[in-house]
Amino acid sequence: MFFSKHIAKQGANKAEKFDYIMQFLKRMAGNEFIGFSNATFQSEKETGDRNYAIGYYLKEKKCFPEGADMVSALDLYFQLCSIEVNCQSGSVIAATLANGGICPITGERVLSAESVRNTLSLMHSCGMYDFSGQFAFHVGLPAKSGVSGAILLVVPNIMGVFCWSPSLDRIGNSVRGIHFCHELVNLFNFHHFDNLRHCAKKVDPRKETRESQHKTVVNLLFAAYSGDVSALRRFALSAMDMEQKDYDSRTALHVGAAEGHMDVVKFLTEGCKVNPFVEDRWGSIPLQDAIRFERHDVVKLLTEYQETYVKKQMGAEEPISLENLESMV
CATH class of the missing domain: 3.40.710.10 (DD-peptidase/beta-lactamase superfamily)
Incomplete structure (x- = not known):
């Protein structure tokens, strides 16, 4: 079903069709293991009498598109039956x-x-x-x-x-x-x-208990603290709220900015579009944490992101002045 539009494309040979499907399955499997068993293919091809019978019956009923080769289609089918995966993929x-x-x-x-x-x-x-x-x-x-x-x-x-x-x-x-x-x-x-x-x-x-919610926040902030962008990416892909706060109202962006993890800050801002103006219980935003700990690269990145974020929120076409930006902070 996934591949019918491409398989039916005129001019593609069996090798091209099979290679396309293998690459497609690798994308579905997140580039995990996808293999092929030639022994299984030969066995399926030699013992597929019922499939040949069904194929000829479908051909007699005009079920194949005009110009399609039923034997080639069956050959490709036997190849697809011989694709291997493991439990992970x-x-x-x-x-x-x-x-x-x-x-x-x-x-x-x-x-x-x-x-x-x-x-x-x-x-x-x-x-x-x-x-x-x-x-x-x-x-x-x-x-x-x-x-x-x-x-x-x-x-x-x-x-x-x-x-x-x-x-x-x-x-x-x-x-x-x-x-x-x-x-x-x-x-x-x-x-x-x-x-x-x-x-x-x-x-x-699907129902989160209060205890599991606390654990989720801890895992999120610890990933930001340790610079684990892979974990943050997994959290984001699982639809986790990337703006969650801990008991001090600190977010992952606060922690990443304070620790100076550029990859973390870039992922949270560019990838997750989090709010850079969230205040912790001391009234500090992530940019102020980066300034306090002298994370100069993070300061530059957050300053530019805050301006972009304000424009997007306000729908402003004109550049935001520094005075207006500081007043919002």
Whole structure:
């Protein structure tokens, strides 16, 4: 579904189509491991009599576009069946689908929202072979299984899961993987039709307790203190409020400016567009902290950012004077 528009493009050979799909999957996986098993490809090609029969039936019913080569299409299909992932890369692919098509590792939009919606609808209705109906009834989440023992599970807007256990049932699904999915929705109210307000017997991880909120603030400010931009990027991609305050009303920008971490300040200002005028309980803003600790590069950056921020907030076309800027501070 993701690739049909590009695969059908005239002039592209099988190698170009396969390479495009591999690169696409790598983007979905945040550049984690994506491999290919030639042994699996040869086995699929030699034993795919049913697929050849279905292909010829579709060709007889004029289902292929004019000029399309059915055998080449099947060959590409067998190649795609032989692509390999591990639990890490598979989970990132699942998380990309759960995140509306935006990879949570790189922040890149790989899929449109419409493509994600259509893909999850297909996974929900027919992703688990002949077990799809029962899975939709008992688990109520979009998933895709494979005869390798893998199950890719998507909890929309929350997380993606990839589990692998080779013991299969008679339908071809992982026995332990199915059991895990049942246990997951028994514990959490992730089922598509679970009530979010009156499902008292299940846990809702989307509701933050006061203790977890405090922990979130501590993690955010500690990342700013230690200069860990990678952690800040993960927090931002998980929709965390990057302007959260601690008990002293200090934000991550206060801490980053005081410590002189240019990368942190640049990420919070340019990437997260945080408010530079937030005051702590002593009435100081991040720029004043940078001045106090003589972080000259940070002072210059914050001064320029404050002017840009004021223009954007006020919709001003004229340059903001220093007097007006200081009065706002």
